[in-house]
Amino acid sequence: MTENNEEKTALILLGCPQVPVQTSMALYLLHSLKQQGIRPVIAGTTAARKLMEVADPGRYYVSEMTDLDDAIDAITGKERDFDLCFVFIHNDSGIAYAGTMAYISKARLYALLFGEHAEDLAGEIEFPCEVVAAKAVHNPMPLKRRLDEVMQQWAAVSKQ
Amino acid sequence: MGGCLEAMKPEIILSQSSFKEAREYIKKNVREYHEVEPGYKIFDVHIIGVPPLYIGVEGEHLIFPYTKPCHGTFVVKVPGGEEIARLRARKK
Numbered sequence: 080m081t082e083n084n085e086e087k088t089a090l091i092l093l094g095c096p097q098v099p100v101q102t103s104m105a106l107y108l109l110h111s112l113k114q115q116g117i118r119p120v121i122a123g124t125t126a127a128r129k130l131m132e133v134a135d136p137g138r139y140y141v142s143e144m145t146d147l148d149d150a151i152d153a154i155t156g157k158e159r160d161f162d163l164c165f166v167f168i169h170n171d172s173g174i175a176y177a178g179t180m181a182y183i184s185k186a187r188l189y190a191l192l193f194g195e196h197a198e199d200l201a202g203e204i205e206f207p208c209e210v211v212a213a214k215a216v217h218n219p220m221p222l223k224r225r226l227d228e229v230m231q232q233w234a235a236v237s238k239q
Numbered sequence: 240m241g242g243c244l245e246a247m248k249p250e251i252i253l254s255q256s257s258f259k260e261a262r263e264y265i266k267k268n269v270r271e272y273h274e275v276e277p278g279y280k281i282f283d284v285h286i287i288g289v290p291p292l293y294i295g296v297e298g299e300h301l302i303f304p305y306t307k308p309c310h311g312t313f314v315v316k317v318p319g320g321e322e323i324a325r326l327r328a329r330k331k
Contacts, residue, residue, distance in 0.1 A: 148283075
């Protein structure tokens with residue numbers, strides 16, 4: 080939920096960083112959100128967060144980061160919520176985390192599916208969210224194009 | 240694995256399964272099971288997945304799904320302690 084009346088917030092939930100495009104796309108998403116005045120908070124495994132830290136040593140894009148369990152604690156404990164939530168998904172655990180966010184958070188949920196089995200995984204989603212899926216493993220461009228389409232639609236709606 | 244849960248040396252009943260497989264295992268193999276909401280915290284871990292999610296009780300032990308971002312969902316069995324009473328006391 081928006082934490083003050085001015086600034087919207089987005090939770091970016093990173094999965095296991097074994098698929099190369101995740102870190103690149105997460106940085107790109109941070110850039111897009113900041114351009115729209117949305118404050119991003121990253122939640123992820125230790126390795127996923129370290130990859131972000133090392134890729135952005137000047138902290139141009141990465142600001143607040145938190146542990147996955149701490150983020151879930153804050154939302155279930157009603158201490159905090161977000162306007163938007165983007166969940167990076169390339170395996171069944173990613174679907175499970177996105178399903179959890181759909182249940183516990185009031186945020187508008189985006190499921191970003193990538194990796195070898197992105198389309199199959201998209202078929203597993205049975206909860207309300209916007210699906211952004213592309214078979215992208217090493218080359219982020221298919222997922223970037225899909226995300227650009229969604230962000231443009233979202234920006235247009237926000238301006239109305 | 241959560242530090243507290245890890246210290247309890249859980250018995251791993253199913254490893255690297257899907258959260259749906261974990262759900263089905265508990266439903267089919269544990270006589271007493273309770274539905275919990277996603278994000279329900281047990282010891283130091285959250286139950287992750289899409290409803291319905293179940294936690295089983297077998298004697299003095301709890302059997303529940305534990306999801307790791309990189310390795311899928313495990314079904315683990317640990318001594319339940321006070322968590323059993325907390326689980327049973329929940330409103331249905």
